[in-house]
Amino acid sequence: MSLDLSNYELLWPAELLASEGERILRASDRTSGSSWVDRATWLITEALAGTTAVADFEELLDRDAFVDDPWSPTTPGWGSRAGTGKREWFTGLINRAGELRHAAAPRPYWSQRRGNGLSHDGSTLRDTRRDFARLVGEFEDKGYLVEVFGKECVDDHSELPDASEVIDRRLGIPHLWPLAPETWDEDTFFGLIEVFHDLVSRPRIRRNHPYGGCGWHYSEFHNGPARVLYRWKVNQLLREAGIEYELAAEGEDLGRLVAVTDDARSALVHQALTDSAPGITPRVRHAIALFRGRDTTVESKRSAIVTLAGILEERRALLKDRLGRDEGALFEIANRYDLRHRKADQRGDYDEAFLDWVFWWYLGTVELTNRLIASRTTE
Secondary structure (H helix, E strand, O other), X not given: OOOOOOOOEEOOOHHHHHHHHHHHHHHHOOOOHHHHHHXXXXXXXXXXXXXXXXXXXXXXXXXXXXOOOOOOOOOOOOOXXXXXXXXHHHHHHHHOHHHOEEOOOOOOOHHHHOOOOOOOOOOOHHHHHHHHHHHHHHHXXXXXXXXXXXXXXXXXXXXXOOHHHHHHHHHOOOOOOOOOHHHOOHHHHHHHXXXXXXXXOEEEEEEEEOHHHOEEEEEEEEHHHHHHHHHHHHHHHHHHOOXXXXXXXXXXXXXXXXXXXXXXXXXXXXXXXXXXXXXXXXXXXHHHHHHHEOOOOHHHHHHHHHXXXXXXXXXXXXXXXXXXXXXXXXXXXXXXXXXXXXXXXXXXXXXXXXXXXXXXXXXXXXXXXXXXXXXXXXX
């Protein structure tokens, strides 16, 4: 099948569309045709911009639900047995998700281009708060907060949770719902970013309840894909605003704001978290969280280095075997400076940038020893 992707634009990460789509295709082998079609339609509605893709999908024949009819048309085309079916089309879309282009924001308009005192993308911190509130509203409109906030129904008069209390229990600040971004200070804003990461949950099924204009009802919630999408959208928002924090995608500080690093350091963090043995993974996670948190201090950076130094001390024999006498330099840094033992004769007159250098050096060495250990097991 030749699938024309030129009219479709992504609103999601391509990997997330592929993973959710593959799940639908697997489930369609065990469920009725109408069930998988409804889920697929909802996924396309969410993940692709506009209505073009949904319209194309709805025009196709659901061959899984087709009942052979000798009087049905046989001319190839949309909606016929000989034409492309829904499953074939959807499978092609999912398999080629990586080829889809992302929807681009429109170029700045006159008032944005003429603005004074704005950041490089034409926004201010307060604008970013407003944009974040709008983003949360989009998640709410698509049912991502129904699992925690509930939904009113004309046929169900049960009392719903108080959304403000739900947030208050997590953040310790009352009366934050409905969102009023003009009232937030910086700590409240950043706190809400982290709270909603933990609250969102994607509904994989929606059902329209037309009575009394009730609208969509949502079910089968899963927080995994919701959080992936939320991090992707929020990090994009922060990046465009020039705010040098991002929501962590892995580690002990998953879903918490951390300092942005370059791609190479991000890759190092990922490798250290992924490849470490189960016995040291919690310590590596803890060290990374101590070092990169938004509220990190000199003391927490020292603690992070000490944690990594402890791991390397346990692997000192391996380092000496592979590196020779040079392994001593690793520990001389930790012992001679005011880092690990905190003795009176240790040097403490160094810039905080020194801590950054030592941390990345030690983390890189932990990752190196992971690879050395792995190579031993394969020899």
